[in-house]
Amino acid sequence: MSSFALETSSLFKSFDSATDYVLEDLNMQVREGEFVSIVGASGCGKSTLLNLISGLDQATSGNISTSSKPTLLFQESALLPWLNALANVELPMKLNGVEKEERRAKSLELLELVNLTSSAKKMPHELSGGMRQRVAIARALAQDSRILLMDEPFAALDAITRDLLHDELSRIWRARGLTILFVTHNVREAIRLGQRVLLMSSRPGRFIEEWKVAIKEPRRMDSPEIAKMASKVTDELRREIKRHAYA
């Protein structure tokens, strides 16, 4: 057993032919309690990586080891429209056979954590996009998972809501000591949230650059430090995209 929350070694993934790799020899190590952001252009295999780690898909070869079962959050909140907010949060515990009383109490506690106690009885369509994502976060935490994989969870939200959710996520990450792997194509967002930012290349997907984020909390998306670092990361990202221009 390694001391990492999450570790992949020589991970390969191809969908059709055996040579056209979406992920090629991908190696990563994430410490317990670490917040790592992954940025990359569209189609670089970021989502594929999360699917492999969460077990939704199988790697062609290579190893993935995790210290506990990870859970995955999608870009769309993917709440079940036939259940209200509270029942959505309760569902993973229900599937796990947790007693009704206990799961009710724990779900209310989680809704309180994401500041949605007053919306417990609301149906998903009655909630705003940001509220739905917060319920989805509460539902993910209800799985008792220590590792959160997030696949562009805030991409569809407006800027104001996204800023708030960044603060909220940072706070929950710290309070609960979670390990978070956060995939985004928004460079500033990656820096705002992560302790480390990994840049992923496209076709084949592998990590080509890594930055430590030394900016102290509380961070703000519009701060000059983040802007300065973002332009560095963006330059690298553009160089990587240009590589594909005449290939």
Add this chain to the structure above:
Amino acid sequence: MHDELRTLESGLDALETKPSKARDPRTALFKAFSPLIAVAFIILIWQIVVTIFDIENYILPTPSEVGSALANQWELGNLQTALTTSTSRGIQGFIVAILLATPIGLLLGLNRTLRTIFGPILLGLQQLPSVAWVPAAIIWFGLSPATIYAVILLGAIPSIANGLIAGIDQINPIYRRVSRVLGASRWQNIRHFILPASWTGYLAGLEQGWAFAWRSLMAAELIAVSPALGLGVGQLLDVGRQLGDMSLVIASILMIMVIGILVEKIFFSPIRNRTLRKRGLMVN
């Protein structure tokens, strides 16, 4: 810092959610009774046509003659018997049809191979008017209730199963992924994801299945007439035909329609509206 965030969040939440509107009871009342306007209109035209063209009552009786035929059958107790017999047959047959069609729909909806093999037959059965089964059923089961139930089942099962299959086909793939991420077992996946996610399609299949069950039942009662089968609305209609009593014929036809409408309005429509409203699929 944390309090500040919570206040901000609550403010934004309040701005972004609409207060839920209470439904106006008058609208509901209007919706329930407005079809009666059409009924009154049709009765009026009917009465005018019969009067103006001086139509003989063995061809088309007046609305009041049909009304007194109904009253007459009520006094004889025939109407009550026919209504109870037919609706209880229809409901029993429909329930059995649901119990048989649901596993069939689930199996074919979830298993591609089974679908390829049996799907076309199920579609074919749905195309076939179930009245076509009546002669065969009479040969197999004689003039017994089994004949009537067989025809109901053959009429309703394909619609219900196909509705469920269509519902399963239309499930947003994201729910399958959620189901796996949340660690649902095979049975939990069916119970907590597949069935609720396909519910709107399944419900449409149930509604159509009921309509088919009811019309199959009427066809069967109309053709299979025997003292052993008792008196249903279809048999009442046939009695009218044999007696050349056009008022009774039309009265029976009206009964068949009214029961169909009532089942839809009292049973299916509230369930459908509730589902759509809950899931935010209904305008208003």
